[in-house]
Amino acid sequence: MVVKVYGPFYASPKRVLVCLVEKEIEFETSPIDLFKGEHKSPEFLKLQPFGQVPVIQDGDYTLYESRAIIRYYAEKYKSQGTDLLGKTIEERGLVEQWLEVEASNYHPPLDNLVMHILFASALGFPSDPKIIQESEEKLGKVLDIYEERLSKSKYLAGDFFSLADLSHLPFTHYLANSMGKEYMIRDRKHVSAWWDDISSRPSWKKVLQFGAPF
Amino acid sequence: MVVKVYGPFYASPKRVLVCLVEKEIEFETSPIDLFKGEHKSPEFLKLQPFGQVPVIQDGDYTLYESRAIIRYYAEKYKSQGTDLLGKTIEERGLVEQWLEVEASNYHPPLDNLVMHILFASALGFPSDPKIIQESEEKLGKVLDIYEERLSKSKYLAGDFFSLADLSHLPFTHYLANSMGKEYMIRDRKHVSAWWDDISSRPSWKKVLQFGAPF
Structure with a gap:
């Protein structure tokens, strides 16, 4: 399953991207133009009700808040790629x-x-x-x-x-x-x-x- | 080992206290008077360099930031008391x-x-x-x-x-x-x-x- 990351152009989504690269997880990106207000569109608000990037979709699992997403992947793939959570x-x-x-x-x-x-x-x-x-x-x-x-x-x-x-x-x-x-x-x-x-x-x-x- | 929690009178430390009660973990408290500036004393800044409550001491382990402390205890005692992290x-x-x-x-x-x-x-x-x-x-x-x-x-x-x-x-x-x-x-x-x-x-x-x- 390829992880889809919304908003790769901006800083907070880059927290997620760099984590996925460290964990050797395959991903694709979907652009969101904040300057055009695309993060406040009805379609995007269905994914992220606060109208903020990033959001990820991973199969039928949707998750937002960059620091929550990086914790999720660091734990889910603990033994793959760089260990980012410490040993104990x-x-x-x-x-x-x-x-x-x-x-x-x-x-x-x-x-x-x-x-x-x-x-x-x-x-x-x-x-x-x-x-x-x-x-x-x-x-x-x-x-x-x-x-x-x-x-x-x-x-x-x-x-x-x-x-x-x-x-x-x-x-x-x-x-x-x-x-x-x-x-x-x-x-x-x-x-x-x-x-x-x-x-x-x-x-x-x-x-x-x-x-x-x- | 009894966990020591600094600053039980205030709101952020209460995040820690309610977590410890839910997890059935024994604790003691140590008062810090923010109105007297005790959180900015040299002694306290050795424990918490940002001068904020709470801090916990658990044997020789010191940890601060309430939301970090509650994650630590929820995970360390996952199967004791209320499970606070979800099943999957x-x-x-x-x-x-x-x-x-x-x-x-x-x-x-x-x-x-x-x-x-x-x-x-x-x-x-x-x-x-x-x-x-x-x-x-x-x-x-x-x-x-x-x-x-x-x-x-x-x-x-x-x-x-x-x-x-x-x-x-x-x-x-x-x-x-x-x-x-x-x-x-x-x-x-x-x-x-x-x-x-x-x-x-x-x-x-x-x-x-x-x-x-x-």
Whole structure:
């Protein structure tokens, strides 16, 4: 069964794509144009009632929320491709902890930066310098904690690459490239080495070929 | 080994407590006074570098982020107490999906309401009517989708109580009680029945005995 992934052009679906590549799972993609509002079409809302990408279809199984989908495939194919959940239940606990840190602490200020620096004019809302400044300050504090953590272990959950690291790839790619904020990574030695490591994985390079709006 | 849970007085740690009760796991609690800033003390930051509750200590294992901790115990003690992850890997996928919906779609506007209606004056920041209005609108749209979902299955991930429902308890308790917004639940028939069901579980009634600021 080939997994169908909706919205490969955008960042959150790329979490799913890079996971599928790491797990050596065959997939196909179906484009969704957010700029044309296709994620709010009645047809798409039947798949994803909140009108967000990604969604996957795998036979008659439909699943949404990128971090739920990557957990599902990492567990379903635990012994195929890269193990992304750790070897023990305690290691998986730490993977879950850092996945939650990514979702709750790291992503919100970074998402604000991405929206207000890159997407504002294309989506037709005003870029707010105050939000940009506050978000950069918040993200900087989070990155300071990452710097401390990554001085003690090679990856976030320990000395093994996991879903916790993988989940950072798509939005940090914006931070390190088109946003003009690469210094936030480069000013922090261990974060910088970690970013070079995870972003040079063949899986991520393959996923970048799907393109991006910015 | 008795699990130690920091911060039982507050909402996020109650996610952990209600999970431990459902799983019949022995625990003790350690108070943290957020109003005195104890979560920002050097001692606490050694346990939780972001300065947030909850944290658990279980022997020499330390874990933070409430939704990571509940996943860890639900999996570690899968066959003890209430099964909170579903019977199959596909059911667990749906549990993960609705856990993510709770964290990403439901919680942020509800947290804004809780902070601006209940906590603002105690924490010394001005309550913002615009944020309250926008957050109520956002949460209402999310609850409309819940209403549709809960018209088709008894609980969020299917016809079984899971971490996805459990994760909603602590903050929805504010919505249904001290915030004066109970109508947001009562105006939606299936959400209302779901709330009555999950909030009347003995585990939740036991956890309420730990008290709350509001």
